[in-house]
Amino acid sequence: MSAEVTVLRGARPYGEAPVDVVIADGRIAALDQPGAPVAAAAREIDASSLILLPGFVDLHTHLREPGREDAETIQTGSAAAALGGFTAVHAMANTQPVADTAGVVEQVWRRGVEAGLCDVVPVGAVTVGLRGEQLAELGAMAESAARVRVFSDDGVCVSDAVLMRRALEYVKAFDGVIAQHAQEPRLTEGAQMNEGVLSGLLGLRGWPSVAEEAIIARDILLAQHVGSRVHICHLSTRGSVEIVRWAKERGLDVTAEVTPHHLVLTEELARTYDPRYKVNPPLRGAADVDAVREGLADGTIDAVATDHAPHPHEDKDCEWAAGAFGMLGLETAVSVVIETLVEPGLLDWRGVADRLSTRPAHIGRLDGHGRPLAVGEPANLVLVDPSARWTVDPARLASKSRNTPFAEREMHGRVVATFLRGTPTVLDGQLA
């Protein structure tokens, strides 16, 4: 926690009228008229024309540690998160060993504290070893130092309806939530890309929309039946948006996330047979991209979650079928949101704060994140320059891996500074 006082001169909270933001003792101490005098010892940061938002919260990050430190570590992943404007990330459970015990989640949590660049919030596995057979010790993980509230077998769908029902019911005891990776396994055996005209032409096994939508519909009905909340990971199809919208209209307690890549990229990229564009769920069609943007804009979709999935070079520098699923996302997420939603006028900056911070923090039950920009609130903050343009150079990413789908692409807007409880983790776009 920073002992000194920091002043962000002329920052625009939610893109609105500029203020001087005084940060002291890890909190927002004052929101003053621009140019107000402050203590001589204060560090001043010129934030004029920069947008001030609450620090972003990622519900869906793969940090790969323990087990695949060749792809990412909690240290490198935290750095990528900070550079992307995140102050909290949920670390998915599909590590080696799987985060299915209090011991593993506490280890992940501690390594996150040591890294100190953002809050690393472990996600617990729903079933032992992600095998879909037996519930993991969800209560023990919830009670551990890591205070796990989000549980997911992400990477694998909890396809057994009975097991899913039990999990939904069980986590009610500690206000947890099951985050479902919605993928009907039999319909997607050997699947390589979105199922449609293009998969037929390319000769790649299809991953049909119905395999996602059928599970989402089932789980919403199950959650309704047992009176639980349920969260849908990386929703990717138009049909999924419609189902979630239907459920929310009926007041059901369902939340959903969409990834940045599903907001901007389409299956057309599979024509290259370059596994950089191979991801699960797969990139879909243009109509799906339009639908998820719309769903995010109207609040049907609650959050943008990166599904940041680092893979070592050799797992992508190969033929499509041999390539690993997944792409990097932390360092490019907000730029994608700016390009696809803010600039076209689908979402204002309060909307960005809501979808990237407030709602994901609430879904994950994170007390100190996603708070309003108000005096007395924790200073988990991000400054964004919406007019900046930058080109993604994979070699310069902080992530240990290079598998971004945006290499050489010009991005809109960038993170200038990130503060974790008042301490800058990023300044001038560099790690502080």
Next chain:
Amino acid sequence: MRHLLSAADLSRDDAILILDTAGELGRVTDRAVKKLPTLRGRTVVNLFFEDSTRTRISFEAAAKRLSADVITFSAKGSSVSKGESLKDTALTLEAMGADAVIVRHEASGAPHRLAHSGWIDCAVVNAGDGTHEHPTQALLDAFTLRHHLSGGEGALDGRRIVIVGDVLHSRVARSNVLLLHALGASVTLVAPPTLMPVGVDTWPCQVSYDLDDALPGADAVMMLRVQRERMNAAFFPSTHEYSRRYGLDTRRAALLADDGIVLHPGPMNRGMEITADVADGSRSVIVEQVTNGVNVRMAVLYLILGGRAETDVWEMSA
């Protein structure tokens, strides 16, 4: 033409050029000295990650008749089966001085990756990739069709060709639809709905589930191999039912136009998709397809390794 990865890469003119070239090269096959010196000093690598004796031998014969040095690299018993990646294998071949790589791979798009990933610099010919394409098979089928239906010249305008069987898993069907369409033929795909790819209605062809409906008056029928194992994955109930609904027997073959012909890319499942008497009957051109395969592949190798030349330059050097 730098690579041959997909029949979709071939315009009507490209396809006719290859078929015409194959036609001329076919004459060489008839003479005493079957070898041409054209590719002397060039190295052609047969890179077969998947067993396919007939395609491998056909390419080998084609390359050798053009005097190229041929290195055959089969996955079985090689470093590939020890987990070496496609990339490392490719780099090895490049280091050996390969001018062209003929690749057969179980992954759709593997030849495309070899050609465009920047791993290697040599020409790539797709000899069948996953369930994607098999362009030289389509070329030899087109050559055979043209020989019988168009006097060995020009295109296939107005000819009606029926392709029957496991379209979903067939790289031969994909390449044939694209190529035969480019050559002006009208193609009808026939299969049970379970063996049709999603989006087949957008392909440049007709689609039918009824063989007896599609066959009458057709100029040619091409039977695709149907693996019996598909039955276990519920694509069709039994081999018996498949044969009854989609197999080619004497009665059905008689529905073709008077001089209509029967093709099969092989290897055949006699008794499954085709009866023995039709496979060996007078309409069958299945053996001829094999011969034509060598000529078509010679043409492809010649045109790819030769690249394109400007006619003027050529004449001035005379």
Next chain:
Amino acid sequence: MAHADARRGAQGPRADSRVLDAADIARVIGRIAHEILERSHGPSDIVIMGIQTRGVPLAQRIAARIGEIEGTPVPVGSLDITMYRDDLRLRGARPLEVTDVPDVGVDNRVVVLVDDVLYSGRTVRAALDALSDIGRPRSVQLAVLVDRGHRELPIRADYVGKNIPTSHDQAVRVRLAEVDGLDEVTVEG
């Protein structure tokens, strides 16, 4: 320049000079036909083979002329030497043309190869290779419409329509009615 409109569309403003016109070409072909007959003591063993592309109509004309003189047709064929060239790497592939061997074959025959222009000699070298893959002639002779010099191989023509000294940067362009719609030979550049 009196025939300028006959070359309409030809190469820009540079002066091209016509070295043979239609009448010249007809006379040359007649002369070569006679020389072939003289040298081989009669037409019985002769096979005329034109090298693709413009050697073929020339071969046909020479064969027709011999036929007129002798009253019996002379076997005539065509030879495509594309696959025998030594410059594939430099020049690239081009479409193949027809190789047509007369029914009598070439074994033990006197084969007269016919081409339009003799320059480096590489085409003729390729034609000799192609011919040897087809059969074994008793002897091979060479007839060309134009010899422009600059040989790169030890090859010479037995029958030459016209010797035309040229520089390397000039182009000798032969046009024949069967291919180009008119008969003429020009030197360009």
